[in-house]
Amino acid sequence: MIYTCTLNPSVDYIVHLDELHVGELNRSVKTFTFPGGKGINVSRVLKRLGVDSTALGFVGGFTGGFIESELRKEGIACDFVHVPGQTRINVKLKAGRETEINGEGPMIADDDATQLIAKIGALSAGDVLVLAGSAPMSLSVDVYEQLAARAVKRRVRLVVDTSGPALEALLAYRPFLAKPNHHELAELFGAAVLTKEEIIPYGRRLVERGVEHLIVSMGGAGAFYFGREATLFAEAPQGTVKNSVGAGDSMVAGFLAAWASGTSIEEAFAYSVAAGSATAFSEDLCTKEEVEALVDRVRVARL
Numbered sequence: 422m423i424y425t426c427t428l429n430p431s432v433d434y435i436v437h438l439d440e441l442h443v444g445e446l447n448r449s450v451k452t453f454t455f456p457g458g459k460g461i462n463v464s465r466v467l468k469r470l471g472v473d474s475t476a477l478g479f480v481g482g483f484t485g486g487f488i489e490s491e492l493r494k495e496g497i498a499c500d501f502v503h504v505p506g507q508t509r510i511n512v513k514l515k516a517g518r519e520t521e522i523n524g525e526g527p528m529i530a531d532d533d534a535t536q537l538i539a540k541i542g543a544l545s546a547g548d549v550l551v552l553a554g555s556a557p558m559s560l561s562v563d564v565y566e567q568l569a570a571r572a573v574k575r576r577v578r579l580v581v582d583t584s585g586p587a588l589e590a591l592l593a594y595r596p597f598l599a600k601p602n603h604h605e606l607a608e609l610f611g612a613a614v615l616t617k618e619e620i621i622p623y624g625r626r627l628v629e630r631g632v633e634h635l636i637v638s639m640g641g642a643g644a645f646y647f648g649r650e651a652t653l654f655a656e657a658p659q660g661t662v663k664n665s666v667g668a669g670d671s672m673v674a675g676f677l678a679a680w681a682s683g684t685s686i687e688e689a690f691a692y693s694v695a696a697g698s699a700t701a702f703s704e705d706l707c708t709k710e711e712v713e714a715l716v717d718r719v720r721v722a723r724l
């Protein structure tokens with residue numbers, strides 16, 4: 422079974438504007454409200470690609486209730502810890518360029534954190550655990566390590582989509598899959614920006630440190646795959662971007678769904694890129710039909 426863990430879920434409020442005037446009254450032209458947070462996005466895309474998962478994490482208040490009811494409507498199993506306080510609302514402004522305001526999230530008490538750690542400690546060998554997104558400030562800085570240690574002890578495969586010190590710490594647990602974007606990879610190595618050529622040695626270094634499959638995404642510029650047997654590059658297909666929120670999460674889901682069906686690494690990587698781009702080209706996350714309409718346009722090159 423695949424489990425996704427979102428420590429700080431969100432209701433994503435997508436607001437389209439013709440133009441954003443800072444310091445003035447702005448009126449939206451259309452709005453959308455989606456259950457969000459990186460692990461939740463992975464669960465939603467997996468479901469659309471025909472793969473079941475269970476969503477774990479913390480939810481609270483009416484916003485937390487919205488997330489659970491939307492996920493259940495989509496047929497996604499939920500096993501959240503319910504916390505006092507309110508799940509955050511993340512505002513995504515679309516006015517030509519994308520501007521995001523992510524909330525801080527509710528306080529998580531130690532007892533609630535312990536409940537989540539216990540759920541991870543009950544997973545079974547062969548399960549997959551996706552640890553994705555930021556952690557609320559109130560949680561201990563090593564919360565991801567605590568979860569990873571429990572999971573690895575149970576011989577659970579780890580998938581990591583986080584950044585900064587949490588990503589650095591999780592590398593020690595030899596994740597099955599990690600998906601930083603190129604900014605997150607640069608941050609990991611203390612670099613300001615990385616050119617395509619510079620990404621390659623850093624990517625290979627992470628594989629040497631024990632990451633089994635590494636995808637480094639670069640938005641519209643495509644993505645690299647690094648593994649023991651191959652280094653691959655794929656251009657992203659061209660299209661009209663509607664809402665790129667969740668594009669990276671869709672890549673994670675696309676790779677896992679293809680891998681679960683037994684495809685080659687090249688095919689899983691192409692499917693992953695197609696899923697990311699299909700999400701960028703739609704208002705909500707991608708559908709299976711959208712991914713399959715794009716996948717033949719993804720050219721994968723072996724480096």
Ligand SMILES: Nc1ncnc2c1ncn2[C@@H]1O[C@H](COP(=O)(O)OP(=O)(O)OP(=O)(O)O)[C@@H](O)[C@H]1O
Nearest residue numbers: 602638639640641643644657667668669670697698
């Ligand atoms: N403008 C775009 N055009 C085509 N494809 C895109 C575009 N933006 C994103 N993608 C697709 O989505 C993938 C992931 O994008 P990105 O690198 O922005 O992920 P991310 O930073 O993790 O995103 P997020 O945090 O919003 O989920 C890319 O590798 C690409 O396949």
Ligand SMILES: O=P(O)(O)OC[C@@]1(O)O[C@H](CO)[C@@H](O)[C@@H]1O
Nearest residue numbers: 431457458459511523554555667
């Ligand atoms: O604040 P975090 O946890 O880093 O990111 C949260 C978030 O921006 O990531 C998802 C897209 O990847 C959105 O659904 C959500 O709003």
